Amino acid sequence: MSASYALALKAAREAAGSQHYPQGALYVLATPIGNLADISLRALHVLSIADALACEDTRHTQALLRALGLERPAGGWIALHQHNEAEASQQVVQRLAAGGRVVYASDAGTPAVSDPGARLVAAVQAAGQRVVPVPGPSSVTAALSVAGAWQADASGFVFGGFLSSKAGERAAAVEALRHEPRAVVLLESPHRIGELAKALAVLGDRPLTVGRELTKQFEQVQTMPCEAMAGWLAADAARSRGEFAVVLHPWAQAQPSDAGEDLLALLLPELPVKTAVRIAAQATGGHRNALYQAALRLRGEDASES
Incomplete structure (x- = not known):
C-alpha cells in the first residue's frame, strides 16, 4: 500500500467514521471502473468495518482491497455472481439475520445496474432487512x-x-x-x-x-x-x-410537414405504422422519426411505450 492510501484510510475514518452504519444491513458499494483514486472515503470506511464481503470475483476484489491497504480473513468472503446469485443471496440473508454488515461489490462500477446484485437486493428486502447504497463510480x-x-x-x-x-x-x-x-x-x-x-x-x-x-x-x-x-x-x-x-444522442425532433401528416392520416387506416411512415417519408421527404411519432399520435398511442 502506498503512503497516499494510508492517508486515505485515515481520512476515511475521520470523515465517515462518525456516521451511523446499521448492523444487519446490506451495503451496495460502487468500486472504481479503472482509476483506483475514484474510491470514495465512505466506501473505504464501509469496507474496513464490514463483517463479510460478497463479490463477483473474490480474487479481483481481494486485489482491490490489498491495493487499498485492507485485508479480510478467509471466512469473510461470499462469491456472488450471475450463475449463483439466488443461492448466494440466501447466505447473505443469513449473515444479516445474525446482525452482520455485508458489503456487495461487483468487479467495477455500481452493482445491480448491468452487473449482478438486483436479485440479491430483492432477496434482502423480501427478508425484511435493510439495504444501504454507497454510491460512486458508474x-x-x-x-x-x-x-x-x-x-x-x-x-x-x-x-x-x-x-x-x-x-x-x-x-x-x-x-x-x-x-x-x-x-x-x-x-x-x-x-x-x-x-x-x-x-x-x-x-x-x-x-x-x-x-x-x-x-x-x-x-x-x-x-x-x-x-x-x-x-x-x-x-x-x-x-x-x-x-x-x-x-x-437524442435525435433532432423535426416536426413533420402538414403534407406528411395528411398523407399519414390517409395511409394509417390501411397499412401498418412502419409501412405508412416509410411511404410518407419517401413521398414527402419528411424525417422518418418525426413521422413515426406523428403516426403514433394520430393513432392515439403513447410514443414512450412503443
Whole structure:
C-alpha cells in the first residue's frame, strides 16, 4: 500500500467514521471502473468495518482491497455472481439475520445496474432487512457527462446496457432504438464492439459518443455519426481494446410537414405504422422519426411505450 492510501484510510475514518452504519444491513458499494483514486472515503470506511464481503470475483476484489491497504480473513468472503446469485443471496440473508454488515461489490462500477446484485437486493428486502447504497463510480453516468448528448425537447435518457450477442436480436433492438427520441446508453465488451458498430450503422447520421477505457490511462471519448463508428474502430486496432460505454444522442425532433401528416392520416387506416411512415417519408421527404411519432399520435398511442 502506498503512503497516499494510508492517508486515505485515515481520512476515511475521520470523515465517515462518525456516521451511523446499521448492523444487519446490506451495503451496495460502487468500486472504481479503472482509476483506483475514484474510491470514495465512505466506501473505504464501509469496507474496513464490514463483517463479510460478497463479490463477483473474490480474487479481483481481494486485489482491490490489498491495493487499498485492507485485508479480510478467509471466512469473510461470499462469491456472488450471475450463475449463483439466488443461492448466494440466501447466505447473505443469513449473515444479516445474525446482525452482520455485508458489503456487495461487483468487479467495477455500481452493482445491480448491468452487473449482478438486483436479485440479491430483492432477496434482502423480501427478508425484511435493510439495504444501504454507497454510491460512486458508474460508466453510465461517466459517459453521459462527457457526451454532450443534449436536445432541448428530449427528456432524460434510456439505459440499454449490453445488447444481445445474437445478430438477429441485436438488429431488432437497434431498430427499436431508431424510434427512441431520448439519449441511450449502451455497454459493450472489446470482443463484440465491432458487431455493435455494424448494427448501429443503420441509424445513419444520428450522433453517438464512444467512451473507451473511461477513467483509465488510455481513456478515449469520441463523437461521430453512427454510420462512421465501424470505420473509426477499423482505422486503429487499439480503438477496439478495453471496455466501452456508447451514448446514442437524442435525435433532432423535426416536426413533420402538414403534407406528411395528411398523407399519414390517409395511409394509417390501411397499412401498418412502419409501412405508412416509410411511404410518407419517401413521398414527402419528411424525417422518418418525426413521422413515426406523428403516426403514433394520430393513432392515439403513447410514443414512450412503443
